[in-house]
Ligand SMILES: Nc1nc2c(ncn2[C@@H]2O[C@H](COP(=O)(O)OP(=O)(O)OP(=O)(O)O)[C@@H](O)[C@H]2O)c(=O)[nH]1
């Protein structure tokens with residue numbers, strides 16, 4: 001993990017700042033609500049910190065038309081500040097240029113607190129033939145995101161299942177439910193790979209490339225959660241201060257806290273003693289076994305098994 005410069009060490013970061021980008025209807029607001037464990041609408045503040053009366057501008061916000069520089073904060077989790085691109089593909093060239101300028105300024109902001117700490121780029125999978133559009137191409141080709149991690153978020157992933165089913169339904173006759181589900185899942189994978197969407201995001205000519213990707217599904221359902229996105233984001237950060245800030249927004253997510261603690265200790269040991277022979281999975285298992293009542297062992301032992309098979 002990178003060491004912090006002197007100014008960053010002195011700064012205490014109280015709020016984790018995320019820019020969420022994606023077309024209209026990609027599922028952005030739904031993700032933010034899940035992350036903050038609420039179904040409420042956020043409060044919105046302008047660039048001078050003045051609260052915007054959402055009743056007055058509600059219809060415009062609903063259409064996804066508000067300023068990317070405005071800050072969105074949910075009462076249920078004020079540890080996050082969000083900026084929303086709001087379906088920028090519909091916008092004019094000027095709007096794209098404004099977004100580019102905002103991103104470039106805020107990823108390089110001098111003060112860590114004002115900087116964007118992570119970018120979630122949402123791509124909906126409900127139309128597999130339209131996964132990669134001009135908006136994605138332009139963002140990844142042109143935007144300067146500095147060292148800020150970009151996580152590609154494939155939203156509405158479950159929408160690939162009906163496509164998969166439609167393509168292979170003839171093969172699904174007279175087989176068990178288990179086998180049917182397996183084949184549909186396989187076909188979903190193939191459809192996803194065939195879109196080549198992740199390859200295109202990672203193209204070497206792009207100025208910005210995602211650090212990780214996550215798949216989210218059924219986020220519109222009450223029990224869905226975004227733990228995987230938060231974990232990926234945490235591990236995409238190379239600044240301990242920011243990791244701490246993000247983990248502190250997740251007070252009920254003990255698993256994430258423990259994983260970060262282990263990762264930090266392993267990093268420290270690496271820098272003290274040089275490369276260690278065994279990998280994170282082993283340490284995670286060794287630590288998780290003391291918390292067996294939390295079912296972390298079951299979760300992490302899969303990682304360990306995978307690790308052993310290598
Ligand atoms: N099937 C499915 N629907 C989803 C999922 N996530 C969100 N939705 C639905 O998709 C619609 C759009 O979601 P929003 O979160 O408002 O999308 P948005 O990106 O904020 O849209 P704009 O604000 O217009 O840019 C809503 O009806 C959500 O309930 C998902 O994982 N699966």
Ligand SMILES: [Mg+2]
Nearest residue numbers: 028029030064
């Ligand atoms: Mg929205």
